[in-house]
Amino acid sequence: MPHTTTMATMLELTDVDTYYGASHILQGLSLKVGAGEAVALLGRNGAGKTTTMRSVLGLTPPKRGSILMDGTEIARAKTHRIARQGVAFVASGRRVFGGLTVAQNLELAARTLGKRAAADGRTLEDVLTVFPKLRELADRRAGFLSGGEQQMLKLARALLGNPRLLLLDEPTEGLSPAVVSDLGRWLDRLREQGLSILLTEQNALFALAHVDRGYVMLKGRITHEASAEELRSSEEVRAALGVG
Numbered sequence: 001m002p003h004t005t006t007m008a009t010m011l012e013l014t015d016v017d018t019y020y021g022a023s024h025i026l027q028g029l030s031l032k033v034g035a036g037e038a039v040a041l042l043g044r045n046g047a048g049k050t051t052t053m054r055s056v057l058g059l060t061p062p063k064r065g066s067i068l069m070d071g072t073e074i075a076r077a078k079t080h081r082i083a084r085q086g087v088a089f090v091a092s093g094r095r096v097f098g099g100l101t102v103a104q105n106l107e108l109a110a111r112t113l114g115k116r117a118a119a120d121g122r123t124l125e126d127v128l129t130v131f132p133k134l135r136e137l138a139d140r141r142a143g144f145l146s147g148g149e150q151q152m153l154k155l156a157r158a159l160l161g162n163p164r165l166l167l168l169d170e171p172t173e174g175l176s177p178a179v180v181s182d183l184g185r186w187l188d189r190l191r192e193q194g195l196s197i198l199l200t201e202q203n204a205l206f207a208l209a210h211v212d213r214g215y216v217m218l219k220g221r222i223t224h225e226a227s228a229e230e231l232r233s234s235e236e237v238r239a240a241l242g243v244g
């Protein structure tokens with residue numbers, strides 16, 4: 001398993017403060033994702049997980065603090081520039097172009113995102129190797145796919161931008177247990193390919209089974225940081241997350 005002290009840093013947030021109007025949401029938040037590392041950001045409803053992702057993406061830029069992506073400061077950069085740095089985002093819920101077919105959704109992503117991908121980047125063929133089922137579903141309208149199939153399509157679209165860092169917001173939300181275990185396999189596959197991943201989850205046990213390290217947050221601050229194994233076995237962390 002990769003370890004942060006020896007690996008290069010892909011993403012690094014230092015003392016980030018983010019507000020919605022006058023509400024001070026992220027309060028001096030610091031976290032890191034190493035190159036090729038999968039990291040979970042855990043916490044109950046309203047802890048600030050989505051706001052952390054929005055801060056990284058430039059959707060709700062932080063008022064103070066630094067966000068380095070591969071050594072480049074992105075804390076106050078525009079979202080399209082941050083995407084060009086190699087950051088891809090998969091939002092929670094059903095966000096596909098429902099009226100388009102699976103093939104059209106992928107072609108659109110390949111055309112818009114693929115442009116910024118390196119010449120040796122992932123092609124549609126590579127992505128379909130990870131998700132072969134999308135080939136069978138090519139002519140199906142995306143709006144009629146099951147929750148798991150839509151999740152697969154969202155991941156495939158994000159990968160077409162050839163990201164180096166994938167931000168996944170609550171990927172298990174609304175998925176059946178069988179699909180959650182499929183998702184776990186897809187994540188493991190992407191990790192094996194060396195992609196850096198930061199995922200937020202309320203389903204802590206799922207997340208900790210598929211990441212190297214994790215952070216627990218409460219009210220906009222990090223309360224715990226440890227390896228997935230340590231977090232899983234900590235009574236205190238289980239209590240903080242409300243895990244049995």
Ligand SMILES: Nc1ncnc2c1ncn2[C@@H]1O[C@H](COP(=O)(O)OP(=O)(O)OP(=O)(O)O)[C@@H](O)[C@H]1O
Binds near residue numbers: 049
């Ligand atoms: N647009 C907004 N304007 C004002 N406050 C907001 C806005 N969006 C979120 N908040 C508040 O910011 C805090 C953090 O929300 P955030 O969505 O980041 O939490 P979360 O940990 O992702 O939880 P959830 O899983 O419920 O999304 C919450 O108190 C929430 O009410």
